[in-house]
Amino acid sequence: MKITELHIDGTARGAIEIARSRLMWAVIFFAAGFLLLAGRLVSLSLFQQTGSPHKGARGGAKVIMTERASITDRNGVVLASNLKSKSLSVNPRRAEEPELMARQIVNILPNVNYQKLLEGLKSSKNHRWVQRKLTPKQIWAVNSLGYPALKLENTEIRTYPHGNIFSHLLGYVGVDNQPFAGAESFFNDRLTDPERSDEPLVLSVDLRVQYILRRELYSSMKKFKAIGAAGIIMDVNTGEVIAMTSLPDFDPNLVSSPKGKGMFNRITGGVYEMGSIFKAFTIAMALDAGIVTMKDGYDASKPLKIDRFTIRDDHPKARWLNVPEIFTFSSNIATAKMIHDVGRDEQKAFLKRLGMLSKVRLELTGLAAPLIPKFWGEIESTTISYGHGIAVTPVHLITGVASMVNGGRLISATLIKQKTVRHDEKNKSEKNLLIKTSYSSGQTLEKSQIISEKTSEEMRNLFHLVVEKGTGKQAKVEGYSVGGKTGTAEKAGVGGYRKKDLISSFVGIFPVDKPRYVIFVMLDEPKGIEETQNFASGGWTAAPAVGKIIKQIGPILNIMPSQDKKLKYEDYIMVSDH
Amino acid sequence: MKIFIKIFVLSMILLSVVMLYNIKEKTNDLQREKAHLSQKILASQMALRILKVEKDYLSRPSRLEELSKRYLRLEPVIVSQLIASLDEFQAFEIFPSAPSFKKKIGNDNGAFGNFIVPHFKPDVKFLENGKSLREIFVSSPVNVEASKLMIKTALQREQENYISINNSLRKITFKEKLRAKYGDFK
Numbered sequence: 001m002k003i004t005e006l007h008i009d010g011t012a013r014g015a016i017e018i019a020r021s022r023l024m025w026a027v028i029f030f031a032a033g034f035l036l037l038a039g040r041l042v043s044l045s046l047f048q049q050t051g052s053p054h055k056g057a058r059g060g061a062k063v064i065m066t067e068r069a070s071i072t073d074r075n076g077v078v079l080a081s082n083l084k085s086k087s088l089s090v091n092p093r094r095a096e097e098p099e100l101m102a103r104q105i106v107n108i109l110p111n112v113n114y115q116k117l118l119e120g121l122k123s124s125k126n127h128r129w130v131q132r133k134l135t136p137k138q139i140w141a142v143n144s145l146g147y148p149a150l151k152l153e154n155t156e157i158r159t160y161p162h163g164n165i166f167s168h169l170l171g172y173v174g175v176d177n178q179p180f181a182g183a184e185s186f187f188n189d190r191l192t193d194p195e196r197s198d199e200p201l202v203l204s205v206d207l208r209v210q211y212i213l214r215r216e217l218y219s220s221m222k223k224f225k226a227i228g229a230a231g232i233i234m235d236v237n238t239g240e241v242i243a244m245t246s247l248p249d250f251d252p253n254l255v256s257s258p259k260g261k262g263m264f265n266r267i268t269g270g271v272y273e274m275g276s277i278f279k280a281f282t283i284a285m286a287l288d289a290g291i292v293t294m295k296d297g298y299d300a301s302k303p304l305k306i307d308r309f310t311i312r313d314d315h316p317k318a319r320w321l322n323v324p325e326i327f328t329f330s331s332n333i334a335t336a337k338m339i340h341d342v343g344r345d346e347q348k349a350f351l352k353r354l355g356m357l358s359k360v361r362l363e364l365t366g367l368a369a370p371l372i373p374k375f376w377g378e379i380e381s382t383t384i385s386y387g388h389g390i391a392v393t394p395v396h397l398i399t400g401v402a403s404m405v406n407g408g409r410l411i412s413a414t415l416i417k418q419k420t421v422r423h424d425e426k427n428k429s430e431k432n433l434l435i436k437t438s439y440s441s442g443q444t445l446e447k448s449q450i451i452s453e454k455t456s457e458e459m460r461n462l463f464h465l466v467v468e469k470g471t472g473k474q475a476k477v478e479g480y481s482v483g484g485k486t487g488t489a490e491k492a493g494v495g496g497y498r499k500k501d502l503i504s505s506f507v508g509i510f511p512v513d514k515p516r517y518v519i520f521v522m523l524d525e526p527k528g529i530e531e532t533q534n535f536a537s538g539g540w541t542a543a544p545a546v547g548k549i550i551k552q553i554g555p556i557l558n559i560m561p562s563q564d565k566k567l568k569y570e571d572y573i574m575v576s577d578h
Numbered sequence: 579m580k581i582f583i584k585i586f587v588l589s590m591i592l593l594s595v596v597m598l599y600n601i602k603e604k605t606n607d608l609q610r611e612k613a614h615l616s617q618k619i620l621a622s623q624m625a626l627r628i629l630k631v632e633k634d635y636l637s638r639p640s641r642l643e644e645l646s647k648r649y650l651r652l653e654p655v656i657v658s659q660l661i662a663s664l665d666e667f668q669a670f671e672i673f674p675s676a677p678s679f680k681k682k683i684g685n686d687n688g689a690f691g692n693f694i695v696p697h698f699k700p701d702v703k704f705l706e707n708g709k710s711l712r713e714i715f716v717s718s719p720v721n722v723e724a725s726k727l728m729i730k731t732a733l734q735r736e737q738e739n740y741i742s743i744n745n746s747l748r749k750i751t752f753k754e755k756l757r758a759k760y761g762d763f764k
Contacts, residue, residue, distance in 0.1 A: 081631045083631065161631055161632075161638065162638055480657060552654060555655040555659070
């Protein structure tokens, strides 16, 4: 093909040049447009990302299963979970026959107030809630009414399958699933983290143990007509709280505001004078400092006078008592003399190291600070030696007692399940096991040596003596070696102590030769009954409850019966307490 | 010649355009299917969650306790049903040549799997017959009375055999030993 070249000059040439350049622009414009389309086509068909099933069809953000993650116990049993549900709302402007509609709704939802609903339906608003969280049957019935004014909106219900059993520990949520109290509140950020919404929060508690603890506490509370009760079970080696209950309690399924009965958690929110259980700390500090040995003792024949106070014994022996006897018979006089030898500053420092003077650390909200005397004088020091004049929470106490018996290590209590360690591996010595336990437990575990291992062993023997020979006999369990200490304190009232109103408690350690668990049970104002010869002290009320609990939870927690442990220091005790 | 090349290039372009379009359509279909499956997975996960909660609600301890009382003869395991080690349970020391069976059957996963309730399987054989004595440890909670009965029947049978085979070992009071451990069978 040969192109004939034309040479045009003049005005015609100018016009052609203009046409050409315009044509050029059009070509560039269209070419760019088509190039853009082609590029987009390639990118859409070849390079579009594929994702997990949790991504939406358009590759959007991860679909959130529920607003709050579930909570389970250490064995994976669900304690709290969000389930999808519907809430009924109404658009009053579109309601044509308010009376008929209100009557029909009240028939389906008996909790709705007819008058209020009718008022709502006659109002001129766009949106009103009728009832939240309907059951599937109710949803079906509402749908079958077929009113366009009614609207079912997606909501989530926080469900607690075990009702009252975990009330204080878990806390509860409000109408919009906002957390109140307990683990719900403390772990709120974790529970509402969208990245972990289908990964449950695993707590250290065990449903079976918790159930038994609550049942026994409840029956003791009824039996002794107490106004309240509390109990806590802790693993001495890891600090894991296995069970924790405070009575009276509530059903978190039914509660949505912090009003009403049973909302007070005695375990973390209440501070109590713990009475004689504190003697364990006094004796431990004296033994550990080498101020006394097991053979030494003090004269407890006469009541002790300090200033205007007179210190008496509840179980007077009226003679010289050695250390095992002081603990076993719970002598106030001898303990008071002992702390005098230890010294006030040492006592304060020891209790501070034990965490008794600061707020307790546990993954719950509403933790109470202990009540400690402003001035740590002679009389304060003396009364604190046997558990009066200082008020701590049960968590303080159980953490302290655990450190007395677990080899002397202070391990803070935790509600998070720690990595498990096989406790029954036979080839490993006890010492190896303890080290392994503390390594495996991660960051929440803070430990420091409070007393030496030798003192801790002596303390174990003393606790064992109390149950075998002393005030805690009713906590004995056939097949297990149990140690413990009773505590009875008069409640402080206006202008002094109220003689009749007691806090009766017992702390149990089992198995005492190789402690695994420590149990604390406390009854608030128990009344003596005929069966207990009208006594309401810890040895008569709380100790039998601890015995019953150990008997039931031992097999569940895989504690094998101990072969008869030889009672050490038994010879030191002259007369058995009757 | 040139024209053929041009036609070829043009048809290739057309072909690739058609293929690209097809791929895109298929991808879209797959994506729709994926979205649909995702929906189903999420719905199933939610249903699973509901079922799990319901399961845990139905197996709450108070309800199980009541049902167990009503329909089963099972009671909670008590301490005397447990043994710390097989060395302790040497009812078998009466057969001095019996190899002690030290392996523990069961698991350590907590729950009820780790309870050892000893009872004899009726196939207990004697060494004198050239057969080994076997202890069977069942890893489930068993009614105390039921396990006592099983031990009793097994022992009675075996003891009868035992007397007829060898009288020299008669003095060992197997029954007494168990009576001391489990109380009187009657």
